[in-house]
Amino acid sequence: MLKIKHFIQQSWLLIVSSFCFGLLIAVTNAAWSPRIEQNQKDKLNNLMRGLIADANDFKMVLEAVQIPGRKGRTTKTDIYEADDVDGRSIGFAFIASGPGFADKIKLVIAVDGKCEKFFGFDVLSSNETPGFGSKIKEDYYRNQFKGAPAGKLELVKVGKTEKLDSKIVAISGATVSSEAVVKIFNMYIDKVKEKLKAKGLIDNGR
Amino acid sequence: MAAESKALNPGLYKQTLLAGLWRENPVFRLLLGMCPTLAVTAAVKPALTMGLSVIFVLICSNIVVSLMRNLLKPHLRILMFTLTIATFVTIADLFLKAFQPEMSETLGPYVPLIIVNCIIICRAEACASKNGLGLSIIDALGMGVGFTFALCVLAGIREILSTGAIWEIKVLPAGFVPWAAMSMPVGAFITLGLLIGLVNKISGKQAKSSCH
Numbered sequence: 001m002l003k004i005k006h007f008i009q010q011s012w013l014l015i016v017s018s019f020c021f022g023l024l025i026a027v028t029n030a031a032w033s034p035r036i037e038q039n040q041k042d043k044l045n046n047l048m049r050g051l052i053a054d055a056n057d058f059k060m061v062l063e064a065v066q067i068p069g070r071k072g073r074t075t076k077t078d079i080y081e082a083d084d085v086d087g088r089s090i091g092f093a094f095i096a097s098g099p100g101f102a103d104k105i106k107l108v109i110a111v112d113g114k115c116e117k118f119f120g121f122d123v124l125s126s127n128e129t130p131g132f133g134s135k136i137k138e139d140y141y142r143n144q145f146k147g148a149p150a151g152k153l154e155l156v157k158v159g160k161t162e163k164l165d166s167k168i169v170a171i172s173g174a175t176v177s178s179e180a181v182v183k184i185f186n187m188y189i190d191k192v193k194e195k196l197k198a199k200g201l202i203d204n205g206r
Numbered sequence: 207m208a209a210e211s212k213a214l215n216p217g218l219y220k221q222t223l224l225a226g227l228w229r230e231n232p233v234f235r236l237l238l239g240m241c242p243t244l245a246v247t248a249a250v251k252p253a254l255t256m257g258l259s260v261i262f263v264l265i266c267s268n269i270v271v272s273l274m275r276n277l278l279k280p281h282l283r284i285l286m287f288t289l290t291i292a293t294f295v296t297i298a299d300l301f302l303k304a305f306q307p308e309m310s311e312t313l314g315p316y317v318p319l320i321i322v323n324c325i326i327i328c329r330a331e332a333c334a335s336k337n338g339l340g341l342s343i344i345d346a347l348g349m350g351v352g353f354t355f356a357l358c359v360l361a362g363i364r365e366i367l368s369t370g371a372i373w374e375i376k377v378l379p380a381g382f383v384p385w386a387a388m389s390m391p392v393g394a395f396i397t398l399g400l401l402i403g404l405v406n407k408i409s410g411k412q413a414k415s416s417c418h
Contacts, residue, residue, distance in 0.1 A: 013277050014286060021293040028297050032304040039307040125311060130248060131368075131386035 044108065047122040048080060048093040051110035055082035055090060061201060067191050069098070079192060081201065082110070089113045089201070094192055095124060098184035101176040103127035105136070107184055111150045115193050115202045120146040121181070133177030141178070144168050150189055155182045219344050222333075226348025233356035233398075234405040238324040242316050243357060244394040250373050253361035255309045257354025259298045259317060264326050264346040266294040271334035272342035278335060287330040288321070295320045325353060356401075363397050364388045 048058055062079040069075050075097060082091040093110040105126040110119035120142055128134045135141060140161060145153075147164040155178060159169045170178035196202045232238045239260070246252045270290045271278075278286060299317045302310035310317065320326070329349055334342040362372055368388035370378035387393050 010279055011282070013274065013279070014282055014289070017274075017286065017289060021289060025293060025296050028300055032300050035304040036300070036307075039304070043307070127314060130389040 044095070044124070047108040047124060048082065048110065051093060051108065051119045051122060052082040052091045054084050056085045057083045058093070059083070061092075062195055062199060065094075065191065065195050067096075067188055069187060077188070077192075079196065091119055092192070092196065092201070093119075094188065096184045096188040098180060098187060100126055100128050100180040101133045101174070102129060105177070105180055105184065107181065109185065109188065111189075111192075113202075115150050115196055118145050118148045118150050118185075121185070128174070128177045132171075132174040135171045135174055136177050136181050141171055141181075145185070150193070152189070153182045153185050155179050219341065222341060222344050223348040226345065226350070226352035227355065228352070229409075230349075231352040231356055231405070232325045232328075232349055233353060233360075234402055235409070236325075236328075237402075238328060239353060241319060242323065243360065243398065244391060246313055246316050247357055247361040247364055247394055247397075248368065248389045249365045250358055250361045252309060252312045253357040254354065255302070255306065256313060256316065256320075257350070257357045259295075259302070260320060260323065260325065260353055261347070261350030262298055263291060263294045263320055263323075264329060264350045265343060267291045267326055267330055268334040268342040268346040269339065271330045272337060272339050275335045275337075283331075283335060284327075287327050287335075291326050291330070292321050325349060360394070360397055360401060363401075364393050368393065 045058060049055055058080045060078050061081040064076040065079060066074045066076055077094050077096060079092055079094045081089050082093060084090045090113050091110055092113070092115065093108055095106060096109050097104055097106040099105070103126065105128065106124040107121045108124050109121045111117065112119060122142070123137045126134070126136065128136060144161050144164075145168070148168070149166055151166060153166050153168050155170050155175075156167045157170050157175070159167055161169045168178070168182050193202070226232065228235075230236060233240075233243050242256050242260075246256045267287070267290045271287060274286070295318060298320070299310070302313070302317060329345055333345040337345070366372050366377060367385045369384055370376060370382045385393070388397070
């Protein structure tokens with residue numbers, strides 16, 4: 001009994017403060033979380049709209065698709081279908097992530113309605129080295145993916161960036177970041193295609 | 207009685223406020239909070255956001271610590287400080303995510319890392335846990351503004367030299383070749399080192415002239 005009394009005497013302020021601070025954080029979170037979620041949705045929508053210009057609406061068609069990663073780990077992603085003004089499917093977009101040079105790189109990748117060509121990608125978040133790895137966000141690198149066949153891509157050190165094929169020319173001084181983007185594409189595309197086929201969203205005569 | 211005279215002494219308030227800005231500037235003189243100083247000063251916007259977040263956390267935590275100073279058990283005080291600081295950092299982080307999402311992404315993990323920023327725990331221990339509310343707020347304001355000022359000076363120099371612009375407005379002629387290194391950690395270390403040297407030089411001269 002004495003021990004409990006001593007414990008309460010010593011720690012009552014900590015217990016009361018923990019409760020009050022927890023309540024304060026809970027109230028703040030409840031007030032702002034809808035806005036935070038909306039910000040995240042807006043950002044994703046803007047990026048997807050930037051990649052599939054003719055899209056009128058995006059709807060989630062596959063949720064939490066499991067993508068096998070490195071060392072037996074799996075990641076999950078949602079796949080969105082882009083519809084034009086007439087409601088026809090004109091493409092698909094999904095979030096893809098993988099390790100970069102400094103930190104995780106998160107991309108939004110878009111493919112056409114038949115999943116034959118890439119519409120391109122945009123960077124959702126990355127902490128690559130400014131002036132070097134950060135160049136993955138620049139058009140001259142990103143444009144190489146626009147119209148490239150939606151299959152396995154290969155990173156080359158020298159080549160023509162204007163040529164739209166499966167060979168992606170690495171950024172000088174940022175080979176690791178360039179390679180990371182290509183690896184992310186290769187990690188996701190086959191599984192995404194497989195899932196879309198299984199759901200009858202591609203290769204079904206639509 | 208001593209506490210009362212302390213609370214009513216406007217000279218002490220002014221001295222406390224100015225100490226954080228120059229004589230005890232947390233970055234240039236105390237070398238505290240080096241992690242955000244080096245990490246978020248590649249441009250002025252994130253540096254200012256970080257500075258304002260630290261001012262908010264410093265003022266709030268100093269208010270709470272000052273109010274509960276007579277109830278604090280000495281062996282549990284660091285735990286209480288950390289709990290208080292973590293609460294306000296979480297609120298600042300949520301605020302940035304809700305109202306400044308771009309800045310929140312730019313600053314990344316450095317906002318939650320304010321919890322371990324030595325300036326805040328240092329002020330809670332050195333000032334707020336020993337003084338009244340007024341002096342604790344003034345101390346937090348002085349230290350916070352001093353920290354923000356240091357971050358902005360460092361970020362201003364780095365941004366100009368690495369992009370030729372400040373606050374994304376071009377200030378250097380078109381022919382200027384950007385120094386990419388200035389936006390990288392090496393640029394942060396070199397600029398900080400030079401600024402600390404400059405501040406020491408000025409402070410040394412001031413001390414000499416006050417001796418004479």
